[in-house]
Amino acid sequence: MTHAGLISTAVLLGLFVLAGGGYGILYGAGMLRASVRLERAAYLCYATQAAVAVAVCLSSPLNPLWKLFIAASCIAYGFIPPLTWRLLEAMHHPTVR
Amino acid sequence: MYRSQKLALRYLAAAITLFGVMTVAGLLSALYYVEPSLLYNVFDFQMAKILHIDTLVIWLLMGFIGAVYWFLPKELGREVVGIRLAEVLFFVFCAAVAVVAVVFVVVQYGGSNQFSMWFINQGRKYVEAPRWAAVGIVVVVLTFVYNVTATAWRARKMTGILWVLILDLVPLTVLYLDAFPQITNMSHDLYWWWWLVHMWVEATWEVLIGCLMAWTLMELMGTSRRIVETWLYIEVMLVLGTGILGLGHHYFWIGTPQYWLGIGGFFSALEPLPLLGMVVHAVYDAGTHRMKTTNRPSFYWVLAEAFGNFIGAGVWGFMMTLPQINLYSHGTQWTVSHGHFAFWGAYGCGVIAIAYLVLQQTRGSTQFDSRAWKWSFALLNVGLLGMVGGLLVAGITQAVYERAQGGSTLQAFVVASENQWFQSGMYARLIFGAVFALGYAILVYDLLAIGKRVAIAPKPQVSTA
Numbered sequence: 001m002t003h004a005g006l007i008s009t010a011v012l013l014g015l016f017v018l019a020g021g022g023y024g025i026l027y028g029a030g031m032l033r034a035s036v037r038l039e040r041a042a043y044l045c046y047a048t049q050a051a052v053a054v055a056v057c058l059s060s061p062l063n064p065l066w067k068l069f070i071a072a073s074c075i076a077y078g079f080i081p082p083l084t085w086r087l088l089e090a091m092h093h094p095t096v097r
Numbered sequence: 098m099y100r101s102q103k104l105a106l107r108y109l110a111a112a113i114t115l116f117g118v119m120t121v122a123g124l125l126s127a128l129y130y131v132e133p134s135l136l137y138n139v140f141d142f143q144m145a146k147i148l149h150i151d152t153l154v155i156w157l158l159m160g161f162i163g164a165v166y167w168f169l170p171k172e173l174g175r176e177v178v179g180i181r182l183a184e185v186l187f188f189v190f191c192a193a194v195a196v197v198a199v200v201f202v203v204v205q206y207g208g209s210n211q212f213s214m215w216f217i218n219q220g221r222k223y224v225e226a227p228r229w230a231a232v233g234i235v236v237v238v239l240t241f242v243y244n245v246t247a248t249a250w251r252a253r254k255m256t257g258i259l260w261v262l263i264l265d266l267v268p269l270t271v272l273y274l275d276a277f278p279q280i281t282n283m284s285h286d287l288y289w290w291w292w293l294v295h296m297w298v299e300a301t302w303e304v305l306i307g308c309l310m311a312w313t314l315m316e317l318m319g320t321s322r323r324i325v326e327t328w329l330y331i332e333v334m335l336v337l338g339t340g341i342l343g344l345g346h347h348y349f350w351i352g353t354p355q356y357w358l359g360i361g362g363f364f365s366a367l368e369p370l371p372l373l374g375m376v377v378h379a380v381y382d383a384g385t386h387r388m389k390t391t392n393r394p395s396f397y398w399v400l401a402e403a404f405g406n407f408i409g410a411g412v413w414g415f416m417m418t419l420p421q422i423n424l425y426s427h428g429t430q431w432t433v434s435h436g437h438f439a440f441w442g443a444y445g446c447g448v449i450a451i452a453y454l455v456l457q458q459t460r461g462s463t464q465f466d467s468r469a470w471k472w473s474f475a476l477l478n479v480g481l482l483g484m485v486g487g488l489l490v491a492g493i494t495q496a497v498y499e500r501a502q503g504g505s506t507l508q509a510f511v512v513a514s515e516n517q518w519f520q521s522g523m524y525a526r527l528i529f530g531a532v533f534a535l536g537y538a539i540l541v542y543d544l545l546a547i548g549k550r551v552a553i554a555p556k557p558q559v560s561t562a
Binding site: 001002003006007009010011013014016017018020021024025027028029032033061062063065066069073076077080081084085087088091092 | 323324327328331359362363366367369370373374376377378380381384385407408411412413415416417419421422424425426493496497498501502
């Protein structure tokens with residue numbers, strides 16, 4: 001791995017999780033306030049995360065299996081905020097359907 | 098107030114005091130990087146570093162123990178069994194910590210013999226306390242485990258949080274025994290030593306702070322037991338599911354078989370996923386309570402814990418956890434940056450949140466607010482962010498110039514250490530370390546003062562006319 005590849009890959013991996021965090025926070029805030037704008041911002045974060053995953057897969061010197069792992073975990077990140085939210089709603093309001 | 102809760106106050110006071118010792122030792126450690134000849138042959142870098150890291154472990158441990166002694170009698174509605182022994186051992190614990198610290202400062206090191214191991218320094222990183230003190234820590238922890246289990250037994254009552262706590266205390270205690278073996282093969286030694294360090298920090302402590310946060314949320318926000326316990330079970334399952342084999346990321350370069358590259362990389366890369374769920378939960382809790390609480394300092398520190406844990410452990414960890422990156426980043430200031438951020442987010446903020454919660458209940462204050470807590474909150478967090486930013490720049494410089502370009506030679510180490518990016522990063526760490534220390538000083542002032550001032554109603558004017 002070249003030094004340029006090292007820095008760009010590490011930064012991309014950090015951005016990958018950060019964008020996932022932004023997606024989670026904005027998704028939660030959007031649901032709380034019933035705000036379409038916040039929800040869109042959340043999906044924008046997720047799109048950024050997906051773009052970062054694509055960049056890692058195409059440009060980084062990582063082993064192919066790790067690239068596959070990044071792609072798979074990007075899909076998993078997409079489900080975590082909605083599933084967590086649904087679980088929280090079910091726990092806090094068990095009778096509401 | 099139960100005697101156990103009075104003991105909790107002592108533990109929390111000792112924890113905050115050691116937090117200060119850790120901060121001072123950390124500042125001193127940062128100074129050596131910009132002034133390498135400082136205190137040369139009087140008090141060298143390695144001793145300041147030992148003090149910094151060992152007090153970190155002890156202040157958090159004391160904070161956890163104190164928090165359990167606070168919540169336990171409330172949970173079970175009775176005094177803690179064996180409280181007298183616990184009270185005595187608290188003073189023994191404090192005296193032992195003080196003696197060990199004095200030995201580290203005054204004696205510092207000895208020869209490679211049994212005497213040094215028993216009375217000066219055990220020689221194992223992060224658990225350097227001499228053997229007699231390590232035995233003492235085992236006694237304290239065993240007493241603590243006895244207090245918790247015997248109280249639950251005597252009360253004939255068991256809750257979900259207590260089950261998780263008691264089950265967690267077993268590996269927490271057993272793993273500390275890993276501090277004792279004298280293994281001469283370095284690979285074998287590191288293999289088992291990581292069981293202690295990793296499994297405490299990324300498994301048993303995570304579960305312990307999860308239990309403490311469950312109790313905190315019940316008291317701070319009135320969240321129902323059913324909700325916190327359900328969430329605790331999910332969190333424990335996910336944290337242990339990813340954290341236990343995440344141990345493998347410490348096995349990359351210590352002479353273990355190659356399969357650890359895959360196992361360690363895979364499971365540690367999964368570790369941010371449960372943290373993302375926790376962040377969504379924090380947003381939910383903050384939103385449903387509309388940021389309204391009678392204890393804002395504690396509430397904000399709980400939020401800081403959720404976000405700090407995600408960014409420090411999740412983002413910073415993921416940047417450097419895959420083996421191909423870790424080959425260059427391990428053992429550099431990059432790792433130090435991740436360690437600072439993750440410890441602060443996962444544990445430091447949590448103990449401070451509990452301290453504020455306990456103080457409000459002790460002082461009987463309904464509205465618990467001040468200007469000082471906001472200053473300390475801002476300065477501590479800005480100071481920490483600045484430190485981890487500076488360390489990150491310095492660490493990436495090392496990874497590039499010393500490792501990727503220089504091939505990890507001694508010459509490359511010197512070149513990287515003289516690089517201006519490295520030096521700027523270390524200066525930034527020092528400056529922001531001072532900001533952090535200021536935040537700590539204000540935190541101590543606030544903890545002593547908050548909630549003590551009682552609003553005095555104006556005396557009614559008596560008309561003389």
